[in-house]
Amino acid sequence: MNLLPAEPEFEALLDYLKHNRGCDLTGYKRSSLVRRFRQRMQSINIGSYQDYLQYLQSHDSEWRALLDTVLINVTSFFRDRDAWDYLASNIIPKIIASVQPDEPIRVWSAGCAAGQEVYSLLMLFAEALGIEACLQRVQFYATDVDEAAIGQARLATYDSKQVTSIPPQLLEKYFEPTLDGYVFHRQMRRQIVFGHHHLAKNAPMSKIDLLSCRNVLIYFTPETQASIFVRFHFALKNTGFLFLGNSETLVNHRQIFTSISLKHHVYAKGLNLELNDHLLINPKSSKEQVIDTTTSQIQFWQTAYETSHEAQLAVDNRGCLVASNNQANILFGLTLNDWHRPFEELEPGKLLGSQTSLQTFYRNRRRVTLKNIEWNTSKGTSYFDIYIVPVFSQKQHLLGVNLTFINTGSLTTSSRG
Numbered sequence: 001m002n003l004l005p006a007e008p009e010f011e012a013l014l015d016y017l018k019h020n021r022g023c024d025l026t027g028y029k030r031s032s033l034v035r036r037f038r039q040r041m042q043s044i045n046i047g048s049y050q051d052y053l054q055y056l057q058s059h060d061s062e063w064r065a066l067l068d069t070v071l072i073n074v075t076s077f078f079r080d081r082d083a084w085d086y087l088a089s090n091i092i093p094k095i096i097a098s099v100q101p102d103e104p105i106r107v108w109s110a111g112c113a114a115g116q117e118v119y120s121l122l123m124l125f126a127e128a129l130g131i132e133a134c135l136q137r138v139q140f141y142a143t144d145v146d147e148a149a150i151g152q153a154r155l156a157t158y159d160s161k162q163v164t165s166i167p168p169q170l171l172e173k174y175f176e177p178t179l180d181g182y183v184f185h186r187q188m189r190r191q192i193v194f195g196h197h198h199l200a201k202n203a204p205m206s207k208i209d210l211l212s213c214r215n216v217l218i219y220f221t222p223e224t225q226a227s228i229f230v231r232f233h234f235a236l237k238n239t240g241f242l243f244l245g246n247s248e249t250l251v252n253h254r255q256i257f258t259s260i261s262l263k264h265h266v267y268a269k270g271l272n273l274e275l276n277d278h279l280l281i282n283p284k285s286s287k288e289q290v291i292d293t294t295t296s297q298i299q300f301w302q303t304a305y306e307t308s309h310e311a312q313l314a315v316d317n318r319g320c321l322v323a324s325n326n327q328a329n330i331l332f333g334l335t336l337n338d339w340h341r342p343f344e345e346l347e348p349g350k351l352l353g354s355q356t357s358l359q360t361f362y363r364n365r366r367r368v369t370l371k372n373i374e375w376n377t378s379k380g381t382s383y384f385d386i387y388i389v390p391v392f393s394q395k396q397h398l399l400g401v402n403l404t405f406i407n408t409g410s411l412t413t414s415s416r417g
């Protein structure tokens, strides 16, 4: 039987899983995927992809068994010990120094498997800050596409073989012995938010100081890896770090990341994202919405996105958010999922909507400044000057508006300028 990776019967299987089981494996490298599928098929005596498709259709739980074979959960505490020593002595102190004492430090273990990685991170931060300060200051997120793995990670119980890579003094300090192994420190475990998350599909976390994604990206095609790196760029604070696995290299044509340690696969954020990067994670919009994008539109988008250290947003002439820079994402808690959503539904849209509607600007086609606009949140009241600048194509068609929010901190009442 011909088993070329890209053969249509195999792709039909992936298509079925994606559309009928919500299990999207299309971004994974075909060579290893084919190997794993064959392994599963052999174990149930199925020889062809067509037969396996029928089997999947008639056995509701088969896709989960397949997923168990496809998703490789091999992991360990402090995996590649040298890299973790480097993290502890060089990176974690930098993160602690870069974050104000009253601000949270946010750490994300993406592809956390059964939790060993996130508990390793937790121990290192607790060692650096002390347990009390770590509990107060550091928020951990641990995500995986494999629900069963997350379930294990939540339990935090490990047998004596699994804990052999933990230095004895840390094992003693952070684990309690159980009848058949060890369980991680109960109170500290609560610092971790566990969740289901597909790296190539779901919106990334935001404002992350340290993103550990180790031994996961190797399973993806180069194109999917590139789109995940864009998501990671989006997820990280400007001062944040990315920690990859020992066999993973960041394919980084446009230098959106720069290497901090080639040996230990630690990266910092590099250049800002551009339109082409955005299209990598939203190919639907590239095909269906901006296929006829003109140069001036690209310039509009890039200018709106990159020009300022102030919070900036671009809204197109249909009233949808098309870009937001880092400052705006941080200020308004925006994520990539918000791009292409109606602006009026988003926090900055509501803030603006309390004063006037964007339609007014579209009609008047001239720049407007709103002074000292009050924004009430659970954290208190802030005041902004909002600059709204219409953006035109070379033929003077209105493309949308560029909004800049400048936090004045003023306590005067709002007035229009």
Ligand SMILES: C[S@@+](CC[C@H](N)C(=O)[O-])C[C@H]1O[C@@H](n2cnc3c(N)ncnc32)[C@H](O)[C@@H]1O
Pocket: 071, 072, 073, 074, 075, 076, 079, 110, 111, 112, 113, 114, 117, 143, 144, 145, 146, 149, 197, 198, 199, 200, 213, 214, 215, 216, 219, 245
């Ligand atoms: C080999 S383990 C690595 C675990 C840990 N990061 C380490 O380095 O020890 C790979 C993990 O990536 C997860 N994974 C695979 N595809 C994923 C995806 N699309 N999104 C999130 N996690 C994924 C798997 O379920 C598995 O738990």
